[in-house]
Amino acid sequence: MNIAIAGSGALGCGFGYMLQKNGQNVTLLDYWEDHIEAIRNNGLTVSVNGVKGTLPMTIARPEEVSGEMDVIFVFTKAMGLEKMMTQINHLIGTKTKIVCLLNGLGHLKTLEAFVDRRNIIMGTTVWTAGIIAPGETQLNGNGPVELQNSHPEEEEAARVIVNILKDSGLFGEYSKNVKYTTWRKACINGTMNALCALLDASIDQLFASPSIDSLLNGIVDEFAAVAKAQDDIEIDRDEMIHYLKEVASRLGSHYPSMHQDLFNRRPTEIDYLNGAVVEAAEKYGIEAPHCRRMTDLIHAKEAVLEIK
Ligand code: NAD
Numbered sequence: 001m002n003i004a005i006a007g008s009g010a011l012g013c014g015f016g017y018m019l020q021k022n023g024q025n026v027t028l029l030d031y032w033e034d035h036i037e038a039i040r041n042n043g044l045t046v047s048v049n050g051v052k053g054t055l056p057m058t059i060a061r062p063e064e065v066s067g068e069m070d071v072i073f074v075f076t077k078a079m080g081l082e083k084m085m086t087q088i089n090h091l092i093g094t095k096t097k098i099v100c101l102l103n104g105l106g107h108l109k110t111l112e113a114f115v116d117r118r119n120i121i122m123g124t125t126v127w128t129a130g131i132i133a134p135g136e137t138q139l140n141g142n143g144p145v146e147l148q149n150s151h152p153e154e155e156e157a158a159r160v161i162v163n164i165l166k167d168s169g170l171f172g173e174y175s176k177n178v179k180y181t182t183w184r185k186a187c188i189n190g191t192m193n194a195l196c197a198l199l200d201a202s203i204d205q206l207f208a209s210p211s212i213d214s215l216l217n218g219i220v221d222e223f224a225a226v227a228k229a230q231d232d233i234e235i236d237r238d239e240m241i242h243y244l245k246e247v248a249s250r251l252g253s254h255y256p257s258m259h260q261d262l263f264n265r266r267p268t269e270i271d272y273l274n275g276a277v278v279e280a281a282e283k284y285g286i287e288a289p290h291c292r293r294m295t296d297l298i299h300a301k302e303a304v305l306e307i308k
Helices: 010-021 033-042 078-087 107-112 152-167 178-199 203-207 212-231 237-251 257-263 274-284 289-304
Strands: 002-006 025-029 044-048 051-055 058-060 071-074 097-100 120-125 128-133 136-140 145-149 172-174
Touching: 002 010, 010 025, 010 044, 010 051, 010 071, 010 128, 010 136, 033 058, 071 078, 078 107, 097 107, 097 152, 107 120, 120 152, 120 178, 145 152, 145 178, 152 172, 178 203, 178 212, 178 237, 178 257, 178 274, 178 289, 203 237, 212 237, 212 274, 212 289, 257 289, 274 289
Parallel strands: 002 025, 002 071, 025 058, 044 136, 071 097, 097 120, 145 172
Antiparallel strands: 044 051, 120 145, 128 136
């Protein structure tokens, strides 16, 4: 299959590498000059759970590539999605499937401005990835990648992609309720990630804090109220907090991605997490003071660090 990775950073390179290794014809798309040059000169090096390998891979700026793709995985940061969709428009045909595994809320609406809902496959993943240097990344975990068609008649197409991910060692799974997994992932990012970023704390430091339960309760309640009002998704607060603590116990001394964004002086995805909850809460007449404060504080932290 002709597969493009639109946004070949940490996760995009990890997925591109695994797919290419399994015989798919992968084109990495990006605009980061040093990264493009490194991959063109030396191939893409990825450490998958500590096992390092290098593959020659095609990488290009989107405008340098032509022809319709079978599948395009979008792997920008949330705030880069809309722009990337305009940049890859010429690679999208009537049958091209767009797979979106970005963290955050509201991406289906962004994608629908560019492609028919029939061709949009939404999902989440708990793989973790990082950039070591231009041309070198790491991919850790064992998935899964949960995917679901956005249009009821496209289940077969989603299952084909799930199988490609399975065959590539990426642990694809067909989801019967991807909206729920999206909200659950957003809730983790809007609590654990945002609080670690604000407090400059690792996950185990955060969960050792005496005020952790009150902080989590307030934020989770707001995510749950908006998930119900907007998408008719039920989030049980106690179950979610139990899940969060279980995830936290596995990740231990790790610093989540929003912390790493600030550390690397890059903008966070807060507007697509707690910020998106605040925006939707206003629409449905729901109070969301915790999410509002979190969003304001993260933006204040970005300003303090002079991140644009
Ligand atoms: P990323 O920041 O590594 O890459 C996103 C884009 O930024 C790419 O185009 C990349 O080339 C560019 N970029 C990265 N570093 C750069 C630099 N120093 N200079 C210039 N450009 C640079 O993002 P990611 O971690 O791959 O995440 C993509 C999406 O997947 C996000 O929505 C994220 O929340 C989500 N996600 C990430 C992980 C993870 O562990 N990384 C896990 C699950 C979901």
